[in-house]
Amino acid sequence: MTSAIGAEQTSVFPRFLDLAYPSIERGEGVWLFTADGRKILDACSGGAMVSCLGYGVQDVIEAAASQANAIAYYYNHHFTNRPQEQLAERLVNVVAPEMARVKFTSGGSEANEAAIRLARAYHVERGQPQRWRVISPAQAYHGSTFGTLALSGRRHSLQQPYEDYLPESFHLSPATPRFDPTGETALGELDRIVEKVGADSISAFFCEPVSAAALPAYSPPPGFWEGLKKRAQRHGFLICFDEIVSGMGRVGSWLAAHELPIEPDIVTIGKGLGAGYAPLAAVLCREHVFDAIAQGSREFDLGHTWDGAPLPCAVGLAVLDVIQRRGLVDRVRERGPRLLDELRAALKGSSIVGEVRGRGFLLGVELVDPRDGSSFLPRELDAASRVDDTAFDLGLLVSSTQSTPDGYAGDEVLIAPAYTSSDAELGLMVERFAATIASVERTVIHELGRQPVAAAPGA
Ligand SMILES: Cc1ncc(COP(=O)(O)O)c(C=O)c1O
Structure with a gap:
């Protein structure tokens, strides 16, 4: 069985018919294993902020x-x-x-x-x-x-x-x-x-x-x-x-x-x-x-x-x-601020990153238009999906959303690791995420080319 299943290859009614969904076979700690043998670092607790203890807790x-x-x-x-x-x-x-x-x-x-x-x-x-x-x-x-x-x-x-x-x-x-x-x-x-x-x-x-x-x-x-x-x-x-x-x-x-x-x-x-x-x-x-x-x-x-x-x-x-x-609430309270600092440091200087927020093990990264450093990115670039796809290619699971049409927020990335993630795993999440953003930044800048500056947020 291939690990990415498209709408034409399944009896399932998928959420988005134009996407092919990788099939996950098993999980271990904060790692997901796809049916075709890929190993993905889960920085989003199962993708929906759920698996706070990781996988396989006996x-x-x-x-x-x-x-x-x-x-x-x-x-x-x-x-x-x-x-x-x-x-x-x-x-x-x-x-x-x-x-x-x-x-x-x-x-x-x-x-x-x-x-x-x-x-x-x-x-x-x-x-x-x-x-x-x-x-x-x-x-x-x-x-x-x-x-x-x-x-x-x-x-x-x-x-x-x-x-x-x-x-x-x-x-x-x-x-x-x-x-x-x-x-x-x-x-x-x-x-x-x-x-x-x-x-x-x-x-x-x-x-x-x-x-x-x-x-x-x-x-x-x-x-x-x-x-x-x-x-x-x-x-x-x-x-x-x-x-x-x-x-x-x-x-x-x-x-x-x-x-x-x-x-x-x-x-x-x-x-x-x-x-x-x-x-x-x-x-x-x-x-x-x-x-x-x-x-x-x-x-x-x-x-x-x-x-x-x-x-x-x-x-x-x-x-x-x-x-x-395991004292996990204390661990999240104590480790969360450092994780935020590490994420901020790793993203510093990126022209598509606006605010980087964090509370415990719930972190958010706001993406902005590099031409002025504050507007929402044009909707058609779909930077949120680019982040998710690029992260996945780099072996990382994060979850991004785009609410741009409503005018209150643009593309946002959510990072919500399991409370049980080790320091080394958190470090690797930050490292892979920074690489993801650097890659998306390059394509965004390339595609924006000489387009006019985006409308002010909320406009
Ligand atoms: C803040 C919040 N409330 C409610 C829900 C809905 O939960 P469920 O999908 O389990 O119905 C979600 C799901 O993501 C959520 O993030």
């Missing part, structure tokens, strides 16, 4: 096998099970002591849908059924279901042609250094939306405290969070944090929320919770959110077939054990 594999032997599945509607009970308890004791209850799902989109509904249920139970509107920053990604897709305001790069299906949602421009370094513009937009729709119609503010793919490693300035907190208190809406990526130690603390001057009422975690050994995510809420239901209808009737099933929860427990036993 303790997790054995826990999964042992649970599958005992019982892999039964429906949460009829029974509970020990792994679900224990994992919920460990999450509220270890990961998020400020939270009171946990509801498991199979993926991030489901967890975020559950969070939207939980916020809504909270208000309905408290006699405020008019509160349903959700406000969120536009440059974000919260999932691919219609509810979660509506939370992002990326009309051009994500929502078309499904806009007609999306519920009404309200968005702020992100408070990035490029447009709004103090966060005051975003807060002003929030005030205008509140004024327009009426404070008592708002259910929640929904956001990534530290962005993942949409604006890698970006978090608004403290002033934004402080202003948001005041407004949530004043207007009575809830704060929901999507920590599907940033949770479970990715940014050097169990939750990114723990580093910010604001406390969410509801938080979702995923990706690193199952670490790629099982599909697993969760929505967690504080006591007052749970109490609204406990003292009201006593029902939050939302379920998917696999929610809280024994097998994924046993995997989650084993993952948490490994993270704790």
